[in-house]
Amino acid sequence: MGPGPANADPRILAAQSLPLLGHMHPPFLKIMDEVQQGLRYLFQTDSKYTLCASGTGHAGMEMAIANLLEPGETIVVGNNGIWGTRVCDMAGRFGAKVVNLQTEAGKSFSLAELTAAVEQHKPAVLFLCQGESSTGVHQSLAGVGEMCRKNGTLLLVDTVCSLGGVPMYADAWGVDAIYSGSQKCLSAPPGGAPLMLNDRALQKVQNRKTKVRSYYLDLHLVGDYWGWYGSRSYHHTGMVSMWYALREALAIVAEEGLDAMWARHEAVHKQMWDGLRSMGLEPFVEDPNDRLVTVNTIKARAGCYGAGRCVPAGVDWAALCKNAMDKYNVEIAGGLGPTAGKIWRVGLMGYNAKPANVELVLAAFRDGLQQQNYLKA
Ligand code: PMP
Known part of the structure; x- marks a missing residue:
């Protein structure tokens, strides 16, 4: 993912x-x-x-x-x-x-x-x-x-x-x-x-x-x-x-069919963001019109990203990725190039763009954030 x-x-x-x-x-x-x-x-x-x-x-x-x-x-x-x-x-x-x-x-x-x-x-x-x-x-x-x-x-x-x-x-x-x-x-x-x-x-x-x-x-x-x-x-x-x-x-x-395929990607993107937002996580991309549904970027670094949108301190993004892989067998990636260390990236693409996979990603986030006391268990 x-x-x-x-x-x-x-x-x-x-x-x-x-x-x-x-x-x-x-x-x-x-x-x-x-x-x-x-x-x-x-x-x-x-x-x-x-x-x-x-x-x-x-x-x-x-x-x-x-x-x-x-x-x-x-x-x-x-x-x-x-x-x-x-x-x-x-x-x-x-x-x-x-x-x-x-x-x-x-x-x-x-x-x-x-x-x-x-x-x-x-x-x-x-x-x-x-x-x-x-x-x-x-x-x-x-x-x-x-x-x-x-x-x-x-x-x-x-x-x-x-x-x-x-x-x-x-x-x-x-x-x-x-x-x-x-x-x-x-x-x-x-x-x-x-x-x-x-x-x-x-x-x-x-x-x-x-x-x-x-x-x-x-x-x-x-x-x-x-x-x-x-x-x-x-x-x-x-x-x-x-x-x-x-x-x-x-x-x-x-x-x-392409229409159905595009709609499927859009739907799992919405499903995932409903879950991520309920955990207090926010998109890295400020303008909703600019957000890519296939590769989702999530603010991971503590600090403020403009317009008063701040992420609480204390979350280790790499530890969350490691836990997701070790415990859930799910790949969640960090940033790349200009976003290295600042974000998580979750792909919802092709065969993987399915509701059950989104639930697995959300479970891995919930668990990872609870382990780091960002979310209450
Ligand atoms: N362009 C974009 C937008 C990509 O995401 C990638 C791969 N991550 C590439 C180009 C390069 O593709 P590849 O790694 O298959 O050579």
Whole structure:
């Protein structure tokens, strides 16, 4: 119940253990086609250009950056946690000019702030993280795609912690490129990074003047393996078992339906916060509209967090996590990057986003807080 990986669905684990097929054999190419089709539904796009990058979420991140930016081009990075910081680092390595648009951990960017930055810098790419898992912030994308289009900018969005847990309408919202991860709301093991480009983003890749600086992540080559350009040729050995797993994960998404899946994530988030608040705990993210339902951040450090919202002294967050693991077999995580030592993080994602799991997390919190005399037994 940490920020991921979440437990995998047993159906997905069973699919992953099926016998291998050859990575260029027609039955396997059909499985790749079905993965692409399932991803179109998940991203809510009609774009032909979907695939699963071979690697974890970082592979999707690096694939997007390596292909969408040429050396000397500008990227504006919405940075409100560890993922923005990493994208700044990565884009710099590929020779881009990086504009670090930083805001406080726990806050999202307003459309006005993003518009001002894009109009000033006219970047090739604007990066945003829809689900900032180090802070528990949900970034609204309303109006951002349209604004980017007006300024000749591509909108790139990280959905590793959010895809399947909160709404995403890639086409309707004008999101040009998205990457994600297999191990969070999709309930598969780590190792696959769903990715999509729309026509605008693909055109940018095809019109590059310079070669993509990574062979392994070059979408001219990887896209060809996935059939983006009409033919299919060997680039690397496809992650046969991983793609069985993702295909099963996408089948499960389609069976439940996205609306029901988003509603389920929202409902367990509400259930958990009803319980946490009854113990006197408070969300780290001040604005209710900014709270991510899939990774929940809870103030853990004694002290005041602005506007007179204080947490009583004497709670050892790490001791609570240890007790939860030792006694309940439940992972509750601490903070990461800018939130290290300040918060707890509870993931409610995919297979794990169930009422019974919320009850277990609440029991672990209640017990941990009672042991530390923060709550009366
Ligand atoms: N982006 C976000 C929002 C994430 O939460 C993570 C993983 N925690 C990543 C990117 C990186 O993914 P991975 O660890 O699978 O490489």
